[in-house]
Amino acid sequence: MPAPQGAGSADEVTAQATYAALVKDVLSPGFRDLGLKGSGGRYALAAPGFWALMSLQKSVYSDATEIQFTVNLLAANKEAWNAARAERPYLPQLPAAGVVYGKPTAWTRIGTLTPEGADKWWRIHAGVDQAEVTAEVLHDVRELALPWLRKQVRERG
Template identity: 35%
Template structure:
């Protein structure tokens, strides 16, 4: 029987190779811990958990739809968007993110597409399109008006993080979007 027949596929695929199987006499190091002692939590898992179990449900109570990293206050005339933007250069043990808010008139959006702009069907809250579309980072809306990024580590408590994010959304992002609705 060939290696391909034994291990499924071609030997060149390196899916499973005979030389990968430990042989008698090979040193094998095994570390055993109970499942309760094993902790596999990354900063991304903390952020995902905070969004899934805290941020998303609370934003829905405030009138937003969506999940993941993009939320919308549904309006027939204006896209009222909230987006979570992660910074580049994060690692498993630490990442940074901020919130972006945008108000984009739907008629102007369609006008830009009709004029040849290569825009998606719906705008992203994490991208600036032009002066005709309002956009801000959450820090600009908060007292002091400075850019603001949350830093998450593998030690960050998801529930506490979710409370802080929802508070910023309720106190700064939502009023700013409602104000933009009056402008548009």
């Protein structure tokens, strides 16, 4: 797989620039191919009456030499969300997959859905095989994240 557009040699490009190009040029189109809508690290699965959201989260420990990122998932019935907003007016109109709100949402990170059940972070740094990272992220979204979101929508319907 070719490097994302704008990604030159490791000496020329920061991890942030590599990550941004990877998300824009490779991951986002891959997520759209899987049926998600969105870009820039925020995506939604079409589910009438529901928020079925996915977002990429960069670690606070990321820097110019390395980005660590994970996938957050959130599902909520829109009616239940609006009722919660009436009781808790500080809640935003649209929930974000990177925030844990409690009821009425279901929230998880992709790592908890793996057989290991452990938090999972991918690393972008000089020398990393971006094709391998991309393949693993897309696999986990297809095999773990999307089934989890669909299950939440079914169970909250």
